[in-house]
Amino acid sequence: MTAEHQRLRDTHCHSVPWKKWGPYLSDRQWGTVREDYSATGEAWDYFSHEQSHARAYRWGEDGLLGISDEKQRLCFSLALWNGNDPVLKERLFGLTGNQGNHGEDVKEYYFYLDSTPTHSYLKALYKYPQAEYPYGWLVAENQQRGRHAPEFELLDTGVFAGDRYFDVFVEYAKASSDDILIQISVVNRGPETKTLHVLPHLWFRNTWSWDENSEQPKIKVAAHHFGYSTLAAQHPELGIYWLHCQSHENWTKPSDRLLFTENETNYLKLFGVENSTPYTKDAFHRYLLENDATAVNPNGWGTKAAAHYTLNMAAGATQTIRLRLSSAESQADPFADFEGLMQTRIQEADAFYDKIAPFCKFSDSRNVQRQAFAGLLWSKQYYRFNVKRWLEGDPTMPEPAAGHQFGRNRQWPHLDADDIISMPDKWEYPWFAAWDLAFHCIPLAVIDPDFAKHQLDIMTREWYMHPNGQIPAYEWAFGDVNPPVHAWATWRVYKIEQKQKGTGDRAFLERVFQKLLLNFTWWVNRKDVEGSNVFEGGFLGLDNIGVFDRSAPLPTGGYIEQSDGTSWMAMYCLNMLTIALELARENPVYEDMATKFFEHFIYIADAMNHIGSDKTELWDEEDGFFYDVLHLPNSDRLKLKVRSMVGLIPLFAVETLEPDLLEKFPGFKERLEWFETHYSELSHNVASFIEEGVGKRRLLAIVHPDKLQRILTKMLDESEFLAPNGIRALSRYHLDHPYTFYTDGTEHRVDYEPAESSTGLFGGNSNWRGPIWFPVNYLLVESLQKFHHYLGDSYQVECPARSGTYKSLWEVALDLEDRMIRIFLKDGAGKRPVFGGTEPFQRDVHWKDYLLFHEYFHGDNGAGIGASHQTGWTGLVAKLIQQYSQYASR
Known part of the structure; x- marks a missing residue:
C-alpha cells in the first residue's frame, strides 16, 4: 500500500481529515448566477471582472491557483504584477458570454500538472506575460469578429513573443492534514532582466456582512523572526492558523512587506456610496499600482493579508518563495524540514500513480x-448556494431588484448546496452540471472511489433533488433536462470499486437506486406526452444538434419525439435493471424491481422501432438510421433526417445477462420467457432476449444485430461519422x-x-x-x-x-x-x-x-x-x- 493509499484509507475511516484542505477555490466567481441579484438575470453584466477586484463575493471566492479549507472559510492564492498591467493579476481573465464571438472564453494559459486525491501534493503552472496584459484588445477584437471567425487568443496578441513571460509554478505539499508547505517558483523565460511582484494572499471569505451580529475573523502579524515572518489567522469556527512567510532579499524591513486590508466591497469606488472602512478588497492594488500608502491598514490586521515579494530576475533565472500554512504554532524554524518533506510527497505521488496505472508503459x-x-x-470546488436565501436577499443588504425573486431557478427554493463538487471547468463552468458530473466520476473512481460516490450521492439528496424527482441540471437553469446517466455512472463506479477492492459498496448502490426510482418516475410522468413510451426531454445536453432549439417552443407548433430522449430512457431502464439484479443477490425484493424495468425497457424498445405505422417510426428502414420525429399539431409526423449523434445514441441501450445470473433468479428468467411467449409482437423488432449468444448470454438492446450492422456502416465511414x-x-x-x-x-x-x-x-x-x-x-x-x-x-x-x-x-x-x-x-x-x-x-x-x-x-x-x-x-x-x-x- 502506498502512502497516498494509506491517506485515502485514513480519510475513509475519518481518522485523519486529509481532504480538509484542497484546490477548492473557484477560478471565476464573478459573472455567475449565484452572484447575480439583478431583475433580468443578466449575470455576466451584473458582476463583472472589472468589479471583482473591489467587490466582495456573497457565495464563494476565486483566486489564482489557490487552496482553501473544505468550507472555504480561509483561502490562499497568488497575486502577481509585472509592473505594466492596469490591475493586479489576482484571478483569471476571460470574455463573458456577451463578449466572445463563441461565448464565454478564458484568455489565460494555466495548467494543472499534478495532484494526489487527498491533495497531499499539488502542482500547477501559470504563464504570465511581461508586457501589459491586453484586456481591452481581447474584448474589442473578439466582439468585432463574427461566429464564423476563429476566437482571438492571448497568443495572437504577441505578448509572448520572444519568450517574454514568466513561468510561475505553484506547489503544495501537506506535512499533515493541517500543515501545508507552499512553494512558488518563478522562471524568467525572457532575454532581459525583469521585475515581478509576487503577493501570496491569505484571506477569509466574507461570511459576516450578510447577517446581523456575525462574528468577524481576523488576520494579524504574529511575529518577525530571523529568516521569516508569521501571520496569525483566527476564525470562530476554524480556529487559528499561522502563515509563515520566508524572508527574501528584498525584505530589508519585513514589517513593511506584510500588507493588510478587509475583504469588503469598495462601495465608494463602485457605487458612489460611503464605505464602512477605509480598507477595502482592492487595497493592495491601490497600494502597489497607485502608490496609495493609506489603502492598507498600518495597524497590521484585517481579514485579508499579503506578503509582498519583489523579484528582480535576470534572463533565464529562477527564484523561489516558500511559505507554510499550519494550525500548529511552530517553536522551531518552519522551513528546516521543508525540502525533505516536499521531495517525499513528490515521490509518494509518483508511487501512487505507478500503482494506479502499471500497464501504462509509455512516458x-x-x-x-x-x-x-x-x-x-x-x-474540485467548494460550492455554496442557498437558492431561497438568494431569491429573498440578505437582511443586512438592500432588497434584490424587483423581479429577481420571479426569475431563474425560482422553482428550486429547496436547493441548499454546501459541498466540495467536481466542476466541469472552474472558469467557464464554475458550477456543477448533472450529466457532466456523472462522467467525471468514472476516472475519479479509479483514484478515489469515495469521492466519486459522494458526488453521485449528493445529487440525489433532498437538498439537491427536486421534491418531484428531477435532478438539478446546472446553475443557469436547474430545471433544464440533462440525459439521465446517473444510474449508469452509479453502476460503473460501483463496479470499478468492486474490481479494486474485491467488494462493492452495496449501501451506496442501494441508497442511490432508491432515489433514482423517484427520478425515473419524474421522467415517465413529465417527458412522455402521449404515454406512448416515446420521450422528449428538450436539448438533453446536445445543445444545437437539431434543426430547431429543442428546449424552446417549435416554430411549427407541436413537439419532437426524440430518438435520443427515448434511447436515454431505454438505457436508464437497463441500468436500473442491472442494479436491481445486483441488489437482489442479498434482498429478493429487488427481483421484482428488475422485472419492472425489463418490461418498461421492452415497451420503449418496441416504440423506438415501431410505433404504429411506417410514417411514425423513429427507425428509418430506407436509410438504416434513427431520426427524431416532428409531431405536428394536426397529428402528422415528419422525420427530421439529420444524421447525428441522435441516431447513434440508441446503441447505448444495451445490456447482456449472464446465464448464472438467470439461474440465480428463476422468477426473473420465467418472466422473460413468459413475456416472449405472450407478447412476442413487442419483441419482434428488438434484439432477442431469448436467443442465446456467446457463453449462453442473453441480449437486451434496442438495436437488433441486423440494424446494428447498418448503423455501423455509417458510423464507421470516414466520409460520415468516423x-x-x-x-x-x-x-x-x-x-x-x-x-x-x-x-x-x-x-x-x-x-x-x-x-x-x-x-x-x-x-x-x-x-x-x-x-x-x-x-x-x-x-x-x-x-x-x-x-x-x-x-x-x-x-x-x-x-x-x-x-x-x-x-x-x-x-x-x-x-x-x-x-x-x-x-x-x-x-x-x-x-x-x-x-x-x-x-x-x-x-x-x-x-x-x-x-x-x-x-x-x-x-x-x-x-x-x-x-x-x-x-x-x-x-x-x-x-x-x-x-x-x-x-x-x-
Missing part, C-alpha cells in the same frame, strides 16, 4: 494520464448535403461544422454539429464492448467502411479508444492534434508537454475547442489510457 501516455487526473482533482480522432457528433455527409426545413417562409438549416458553432443557441459556446465529444464517444466504446460480449468474434464489421479490413466489435472499440487517446499524444512529427496550429504548443520546449483538456475537439483534425480546462468529462481519457494500455499489454 507520453503517462504524462497525459497524470495531467488528466490532475485536472480532475484541481477542478474521424481520425473519434466519432463526430454530426455526419460529414451534411458538408455537401445540408439539412433544411422550411416553415412560414423561414429556412432552418443544419450544416456540418467541425469546429466552433455558427449559431447562438445556448450561448453559442458549444457545438454538436460535427466535433468529437468524449462523453458520447466513451459510451459508444462501452456499447460496442457489450455487443461483442454477446455476439463474439464471429460478428465482424468493416472498419473503416469500404477499407476491406474487418474487425470484431471489440477491436472496433479498441480502435475508437486509440483514436481518442491520440488527440493528446505526439504523432510521428512530434505534434499533438489537440494543439492544432498553435505553434508554441507544438514546438516550444516550455509549452509542448503541458496539456489542455478541452470541452470538445475538431471533427477533422482533433484540435481542442470550447472550454480549455473542461477536464471533467474529457478526463475520461485517463480511464481510456488505463484500459487501452491494459488490453494492449496482453
